[in-house]
Amino acid sequence: xxxxxxxxxxxxxxxxxxxxxxxxxxxxxxxxxxxxxxxxxxxxxxxxxxxxxxxxxxxxxxxxxxxxxxxxxxxxxxxxxxxxxxxxxxxxxxxxxxxxxxxxxxxxxxxxxxxxxxxxxxxxxxxxxxxxxxxxxxxxxxxxxxxxxxxxxxxxxxxxxxxxxxxxxxxxxxxxxxxxxxxxxxxxxxxxxxxxxxxxxxxxxxxxxxxxxxxxxxxxxxxxxxxxxxxxxxxxxxxxxxxxxxxxxxxxxxxxxxxxxxxxxxxxxxxxxxxxxxxxxxxxxxxxxxxxxxxxxxxxxxxxxxxxxxxxxxxxxxxxxxxxxx
Amino acid sequence: xxxxxxxxxxxxxxxxxxxxxxxxxxxxxxxxxxxxxxxxxxxxxxxxxxxxxxxxxxxxxxxxxxxxxxxxxxxxxxxxxxxxxxxxxxxxxxxxxxxxxxxxxxxxxxxxxxxxxxxxxxxxxxxxxxxxxxxxxxxxxxxxxxxxxxxxxxxxxxxxxxxxxxxxxxxxxxxxxxxxxxxxxxxxxxxxxxxxxxxxxxxxxxxxxxxxxxxxxxxxxxxxxxxxxxxxxxxxxxxxxxxxxxxxxxxxxxxxxxxxxxxxxxxxxxxxxxxxxxxxxxxxxxxxxxxxxxxxxxxxxxxxxxxxxxxxxxxxxxxxxxxxxxxxxxxxxxxxxxxxxxxxxxxxxxxxxxxxxxxxxxxxxxxxxxxxxxxxxxxxxxxxxxxxxxxxxxxxxxxxxxxxxxxxxxxxxxxxxxxxxxxxxxxxxxxxxxxxxxxxxxxxxxxxxxxxxxxxxxxxxxxxxxxxxxxxxxxxxxxxxxxxxxxxxxxxxxxxxxxxxxxxxx
Numbered sequence: 045x046x047x048x049x050x051x052x053x054x055x056x057x058x059x060x061x062x063x064x065x066x067x068x069x070x071x072x073x074x075x076x077x078x079x080x081x082x083x084x085x086x087x088x089x090x091x092x093x094x095x096x097x098x099x100x101x102x103x104x105x106x107x108x109x110x111x112x113x114x115x116x117x118x119x120x121x122x123x124x125x126x127x128x129x130x131x132x133x134x135x136x137x138x139x140x141x142x143x144x145x146x147x148x149x150x151x152x153x154x155x156x157x158x159x160x161x162x163x164x165x166x167x168x169x170x171x172x173x174x175x176x177x178x179x180x181x182x183x184x185x186x187x188x189x190x191x192x193x194x195x196x197x198x199x200x201x202x203x204x205x206x207x208x209x210x211x212x213x214x215x216x217x218x219x220x221x222x223x224x225x226x227x228x229x230x231x232x233x234x235x236x237x238x239x240x241x242x243x244x245x246x247x248x249x250x251x252x253x254x255x256x257x258x259x260x261x262x263x264x265x266x267x268x269x270x271x272x273x274x275x276x277x278x279x280x281x282x283x284x285x286x287x288x289x290x291x292x293x294x295x296x297x298x299x300x301x302x303x304x305x306x307x308x309x310x311x312x313x314x315x316x317x318x319x320x321x322x323x324x325x326x327x328x329x330x331x332x333x334x335x336x337x338x339x340x341x342x343x344x345x346x347x348x349x350x351x352x353x354x355x356x357x358x359x360x361x362x363x364x365x366x367x368x369x370x
Numbered sequence: 371x372x373x374x375x376x377x378x379x380x381x382x383x384x385x386x387x388x389x390x391x392x393x394x395x396x397x398x399x400x401x402x403x404x405x406x407x408x409x410x411x412x413x414x415x416x417x418x419x420x421x422x423x424x425x426x427x428x429x430x431x432x433x434x435x436x437x438x439x440x441x442x443x444x445x446x447x448x449x450x451x452x453x454x455x456x457x458x459x460x461x462x463x464x465x466x467x468x469x470x471x472x473x474x475x476x477x478x479x480x481x482x483x484x485x486x487x488x489x490x491x492x493x494x495x496x497x498x499x500x501x502x503x504x505x506x507x508x509x510x511x512x513x514x515x516x517x518x519x520x521x522x523x524x525x526x527x528x529x530x531x532x533x534x535x536x537x538x539x540x541x542x543x544x545x546x547x548x549x550x551x552x553x554x555x556x557x558x559x560x561x562x563x564x565x566x567x568x569x570x571x572x573x574x575x576x577x578x579x580x581x582x583x584x585x586x587x588x589x590x591x592x593x594x595x596x597x598x599x600x601x602x603x604x605x606x607x608x609x610x611x612x613x614x615x616x617x618x619x620x621x622x623x624x625x626x627x628x629x630x631x632x633x634x635x636x637x638x639x640x641x642x643x644x645x646x647x648x649x650x651x652x653x654x655x656x657x658x659x660x661x662x663x664x665x666x667x668x669x670x671x672x673x674x675x676x677x678x679x680x681x682x683x684x685x686x687x688x689x690x691x692x693x694x695x696x697x698x699x700x701x702x703x704x705x706x707x708x709x710x711x712x713x714x715x716x717x718x719x720x721x722x723x724x725x726x727x728x729x730x731x732x733x734x735x736x737x738x739x740x741x742x743x744x745x746x747x748x749x750x751x752x753x754x755x756x757x758x759x760x761x762x763x764x765x766x767x768x769x770x771x772x773x774x775x776x777x778x779x780x781x782x783x784x785x786x787x788x789x790x791x792x793x794x795x796x797x798x799x800x801x802x803x804x805x806x807x808x809x810x811x812x813x814x815x816x817x818x819x820x821x822x823x824x825x826x827x828x829x830x831x832x833x834x835x836x837x838x839x840x841x842x843x844x845x846x847x848x849x850x851x852x853x854x855x856x857x858x859x860x861x862x863x864x865x866x867x868x869x870x871x872x873x874x875x876x
Contacts, residue, residue, distance in 0.1 A: 237737040237746040244734050247723025254683065254720050255789075256706040256738040314725050 066308055070323050077327065081334035088337050095216055099284055101329040102222035103128075103277050107293075107300040108307075108321035109226045110158075110273035113233065113266035115304055117245045118313025119165060119172035121270050123180035124300060127157050128293025130187040131278025136196035136288040144201025147282065151275040157183065158271020162264030172267075180297075187290035195287035207283040218280045225276055229269060230318045242266050246313030298353070299328045306356040324356070377402045377573040378423075378441070378454075378543050383432035385418050385597075392418040394597040395432065400573040402541055405565075407588030407605065408577045411617055411808035415597040416577050420545050423575070424456035425449035437541060453539035455530035459548040459806075463525050465515035469508055470496030473529050477536055499532055504567045520557035523549050524564055531568070546576045550583055551806045554669045554834065555872070562587060579808060580835070581610040581617075593617060614809055637694070639828040640710075640797045642680065645689035649675045651852035653689060658797065658828040663819065665831045665839045668849030668875050673832035674715065677801045680830065681705055681712035693796055706739040709796030713786045713803055715832075717779065721786045724775030728767050728785060729756040731774050735789040763788035763818055780811025787815055791822045798822060799830045804838060816842050836871050848874035 081088040107124050114121040131150040138146040161179055165172045210216045233239035241262045244252040253259050277296070282288050303324030309316025331352060335345045376399035385393040393415045400406050410416045421427045423434070425443030434441040436452055443449035446456070463472050470489075473496045474481055481487060481495055497510040505528050514522060527544065534542035546565075550558045565574070565587070578584050584591060585605040593601040593616050601616050639660045644653035649671045658664055666673035678684040680691060682698075682705035691698040691705075698708040705712070714720035722731050733752040736742040745752040756770050765784045767777065774782060783803065790798050800819070804812045820842055823829050833839050836846060840860060848856040848871070856874035858866040866874075 235747050237741075237743045240730070240734065240737060240746045243726065243730070244723055247726045247730075248719075250720045251723050252734070252738070253702060254681070254712060254714055255735050256702050257734070258703065314723065 067323075070306065070327065073327050074323065074330065077330045077334060081330070081338060084338045088334060093333065093337065095210070097329050097333045098219045099216050100333060101325055102216065102218040103281050103284070104296060104299060104303065104329060105219075105222045105226055105322065105325045106273045106277035106280065107296040108303045108325050109229045109318050110270035110277070111300050111304050112309060112316075112318045112321055113229070113242055113269050114172060115301075115309055115311055116233070116242050116313055116316065117263060117266055118249075118311075119263070119266075120301075120311065121158075121161060121176045121267060122173065122297065123161060123176040123183055124270060124274050125294040125297035126180035126183035126187070127154060127271055127274035128277045128281060128296060129288075129290055130157065130183045130190075130293075131275045132282045132288035132292050133187045133191045133196055133278075133290055135279050135282050136198050137190060139199050139201070140196070144199060144203045147203070147279050150278055151272055154271040154273070154275020154278065155268050156271065158274070159264050159268035161271070162267030165267065166260040166263035184290065184294070191288065191290045193290070195289045198282050198286045198288070204283070207280075218284065221276065222280065225273060226318065226322075229273065232269065233318055238262055238265060243314055246315070248314075299332075299349075302353040302356060303328050306353075327356075328352075375401055377404075377437055377541055378575075379435045381433050381435075383419070383422065383434065384430050385415075385422060385427060386430045391597050393422070393429070396594070396597070396599050397432075398592050398599065398602070400543065400575060402573055403570045404589045405569060405574040405576055405587055407584040407591040408575055408594065409581070409584055409591055409613060409617055410594035411810055414594040414617075416594055418597075419594070420456060420547055420575075420577070423449065423454055423543075423545055425454075436543070450533065451537060453534055453537070453541065454543045454545065455534065456545040457523065457526045457530065457547060457549065459551055461522050461526055463514050463522050463529075466513070468493075468511055468513050469500075469517075469525055469528075470510040472514055472525055473499070473510070473532050475529075477533065480536055496532075499535070500528060503528065503531055505564065518557055518560075519553050520561045523553075523561055527565075527568070531572075541572060543573045543575070546574060548578055548806065549576070550578050550580060552834075555875070556669055558583065579806060581613045582837075585610060585613060617809065638692070639694060639826075640680070640830070641692040641695075642676070643690045643692070645676070645679060645691070646687040647672075647675045647679055647684070648687075649852060650849070654854070655689075656847065658830060660826040660828055661823045662844050663823050663829040663831070663842055664845045664847060665833050665836060665843045666847050666849065667833055667836040667871065668855075670849070670852075672849035672852060674801055677712070677799045677830065677832040680710060680797070680799050681714075682710070683712070709794055711739070711790035711792065711795045711798045713783075713790045713798070713800040715801040715805060717782050717786060718775075722774040722782055725773060727771045728760065728765070728774055728777070729753060729770040731785060732756040732759050732789055736792065740792065740794055759788045763791070764814060778811075780807040780814070783807050783811060783815060784818070787818050791818060791827070795822070795827050797828045797830065799832075801832045802834055803831060804833070804835055812838065840866075840871075846871065850875050 078089060087093055107128060110124045111121055131154050134153055135147040135150045138149050161176055164170060164175050207217055211220050233242060241252060241257045244257060245259055245262060249259060278293065281292055285292065304321050305311065306324035306327060307316065307320030307322070309320055332345070332349065335348060340348070378400040380399065381397050382395040383393055383397070384391065384395055396415070396419065398406065408416050408419065418427065422429050425445045425448045428444065436454065441452055443452060443454065467475070470492045474492050478487055481491060483491060493510050500506055500508050500510055505524060508521060508524060508528065514525060517525065530542065530544060549561060553561065576584065576587060585608055588605050591603050591605050591608070592599055593603065595617065603613065603616065638657040640658040642654060642656050644655055646653050654676060666676055675684065679686050682700065682702040685700060693708040693710065696708065698704050698710065718724055729752055733745040733755055736755060737745050745755055753770060760767055760770065763784055765788060766781050774785060777785065787803070803815055819829055831839060843860045846858040846860060846866065847854060860866070
């Protein structure tokens with residue numbers, strides 16, 4: 045008779061019973077929140093507000109995607125917000141000097157920044173928590189230096205239309221771009237050897253090494269992929285605000301981790317996935333937008349958001365099988 | 371059965387799980403000063419019995435008395451309070467604390483002075499206690515991570531005795547669950563000697579996979595099969611072979627003998643040339659021909675060092691490794707590309723991702739070692755691949771989606787062996803492949819190894835249990851004190867006796 049902790053079959057797409065029961069809660073929250081907010085303010089479900097929610101969701105979804113790959117390995121990237129800031133500032137500066145279409149250079153820039161994190165973590169062997177906490181200050185500082193401390197305006201150009209239009213008149217283009225990259229990330233994690241290695245590292249890094257997985261390189265790539273997502277998030281946030289401040293992405297860090305965990309990707313790694321981040325993202329966007337629209341004071345909004353994050357973890361964290369909680 | 375002087379009396383104990391009888395009217399008793407050996411392969415009911423005794427499970431029916439009073443523990447703490455202490459196979463001593471700190475952990479209210487606890491006081495109390503019970507050679511101030519596995523076992527036992535003393539329990543019962551798993555022979559002897567010194571004041575129930583040990587340590591042996599007591603052989607007159615026949619029942623004892631297989635030609639499959647390793651005093655060289663099975667034995671870490679070096683996990687300071695005449699490049703990837711596959715000793719730590727499914731664990735190997743990218747792209751290909759291996763190697767799983775952590779130790783090991791013995795394998799290195807698995811699983815592993823050797827795979831095994839490997843090995847290389855002390859040819863008429871093997875390493 046197995047007496048140890050019950051291991052769930054994971055890493056397969058098959059949901060266990062507990063997963064399904066979590067899903068019920070999450071979907072219920074997704075449906076109930078709009079009902080509550082609409083009864084308090086009928087504007088909540090107006091086309092205008094829906095559009096703005098989807099635009100908010102597009103950036104958060106990318107930051108959630110960015111954080112997922114490191115978390116699947118049992119690592120964490122705390123610099124995602126700072127990378128978004130730096131990429132937004134860089135995109136605005138690139139646009140000023142080379143024209144608007146140069147904003148896309150921040151995608152490879154984001155990739156390199158992410159790889160930089162990954163290389164420090166895996167080749168120099170330092171804990172990702174501390175490395176990315178440190179680099180978040182470094183990247184934030186660079187963004188501050190580059191911007192001179194002031195918002196950097198986005199020069200207008202031909203791309204404006206591509207970001208302000210909507211697909212079928214419903215889905216704002218930023219959301220479409222975000223979803224495309226998010227889907228690519230899901231495929232990468234689920235259907236390529238590198239993606240499977242990321243899960244394997246999260247399950248047992250030493251076993252992955254014995255199997256011949258190039259652990260250090262795969263780890264670097266996972267952080268790099270996160271950086272790439274942050275790069276696009278930086279572009280989207282720049283187009284939505286038309287000016288980049290050096291702290292523009294910082295506020296996304298905590299909600300992104302909350303959305304990942306809410307979706308059922310535990311910080312211990314090896315389980316869950318990018319697909320699951322969507323539902324957490326949507327709940328958080330519904331909540332933040334709703335609190336705004338019913339006119340909750342900003343201080344109260346913060347308190348509610350914090351409590352909701354803890355409640356979400358309470359629902360999704362499997363406390364029965366976690367022998368030790370740290 | 372004399373019930374008057376028995377310390378623990380177990381009567382008609384039955385435990386049913388969802389219609390499955392894990393224990394079926396088991397009765398026996400344990401007297402003060404006695405060691406009762408519990409024998410049985412995995413699933414025979416040993417763990418269930420220990421779990422009932424330690425309060426983890428409640429029996430479906432039957433009764434127990436401890437020192438004459440009814441004993442019905444409802445939790446681990448409950449059984450501890452009554453004086454039954456279970457020493458788990460996975461030790462629960464804390465490596466980062468000293469012996470004294472481990473010993474007194476959880477008993478702080480007995481040792482506080484003015485509400486404070488000082489290291490000095492802990493050390494004095496623990497040191498005094500250890501001297502008192504005859505474990506004075508354990509240094510109370512030493513950190514536990516500096517102890518050997520056998521000493522850690524003793525710390526666990528001492529802790530149980532200390533708690534018994536605080537609770538004023540004069541005659542504790544100790545449940546030792548696989549205490550020798552992972553110990554070298556000299557550590558086993560060390561442990562046995564100490565337990566013999568301690569046993570007069572307690573009763574001990576012991577389980578171990580090693581039959582000879584069980585017979586040597588126990589005053590009486592209780593053999594369980596399918597939840598029933600099938601015999602209580604006298605350990606003094608029973609041989610390990612008789613015991614293992616009793617354990618298996620009617621099942622055929624799978625016994626392989628070396629076939630007169632022709633080892634292919636004169637060319638070498640694996641050649642180790644003057645490997646310089648930290649634990650080996652002089653450069654180590656050896657060759658393996660295709661299909662040859664060689665075991666490395668020894669008390670300390672030389673054998674494992676060689677195995678890990680060949681696998682690419684440990685870099686030799688000097689020397690070369692060749693496979694089929696080609697030099698093997700450094701690192702795990704270099705070894706894999708040369709066709710070397712490795713089965714690590716630490717199944718949970720280095721072998722499998724316990725959280726992930728059987729299928730994921732199997733396909734991981736092929737994806738990483740053989741570049742089977744298609745297994746990631748096409749889930750049905752990965753499924754077919756895993757199903758094929760599971761069938762071919764007889765891994766018992768309920769589903770390919772079952773997590774590796776839910777398999778028995780023997781099946782986990784088969785999973786690892788299945789992954790290692792792929793088509794591309796030219797050399798397979800196994801580090802302590804039979805550690806902690808039952809006789810059935812051992813026989814299966816040996817069968818798989820022999821089949822691979824028939825295909826021409828060269829097999830190198832680092833082993834703690836050479837006597838078990840004897841029937842399948844072609845050669846045995848023994849290490850002692852960092853040098854090769856003997857080499858035995860098991861194919862010739864002069865095959866070594868167990869005595870010769872034991873002598874070569876101690």
